[in-house]
Amino acid sequence: MAIHPTAIIEKGAKIAASAHIGPYCTVGAQVTIGAGTTLVSHVVVAGHTSIGSGNTIYPFTSLGHPSPDRKYKGEPTTLVIGDDNDIREYVTMHIGTAADRAETRIGNANLFMAGSHVAHDCVVGNACILANYAQLAGHVTVADNVLIGGLSGLHQRVRVGTHAIIGGHTAVDYDVPPYGNVSGKRATLKGLNLVGLRRRGFDKSLIHALDEAYSFLFDEDDDIPLQERAQKLQKRSKSPEVKSLAEFVLTSQRGVTGYEDEI
Secondary structure: OEEOOOOEEOOOOEEOOOOEEOOOOEEOOOOEEOOOOEEOOOOEEOOEEEEOOOOEEOOOOEEEEOOOOOOOOOOOOEEEEOOOOEEOOOOEEEOOOOOOOOEEEEOOOOEEOOOOEEOOOOEEOOOOEEOOOOEEOOOOEEOOOOEEOOOOEEOOOOEEOOOOEEOOOOEEOOEEOOOEEEEOOEOEEEEEOHHHHHHOOOOHHHHHHHHHHHHHHOOOOOOOOHHHHHHHHHHHOOOHHHHHHHHHHHOOOOOEOOOHHHO
């Protein structure tokens, strides 16, 4: 274990033997830090926070402090961070609240760029990128392989489906469907995230199936309600990916971006 002499480690903290704690870091008594994780310098980890293995956390990051949500009354909620994440400068992540899941959870192999924020009770999956100053409000759920552009803000309880992309400087008030491309000052659904799917090696036949599904679901000239179209798509499709797209629409509580009035 390498702990710089200027670091402050409170009694009770559990730090793996191969972890590295750099200069001027502060680690609270209820914190667990896994093997091979590095706190570069000036990192503050507080509260009931568990950090897995192989993470690199850069200067002036704040992890595990209480939520500013006025409903939070000091209950012992948690922040759980998985493995192999890069958490860059000035990132903030808060613990959960008893009003929801009592936990904020981060998966594996994510990149949180400078100044990005994960609020209370959020869930972020695996292999996601939050660009500089992307902001997640409370209770947001982000699936795997999502890219959120810089200076974008996601409203409370928004869901973002797998392999979606959100452009920079975008305000997202409603759910972003899987495989979708959303951008604009107020988020607008532009269609399928074709570039992202191709870069990730999706088979051409699957991309074609998803493209057809998007055309059917989000045809603005179709008078059939969105929910009804999603039900038809779910029944007739044999593709698990297309079925999951339909299921996402059917389970939306806030409404889908561009179709929020149809839920």
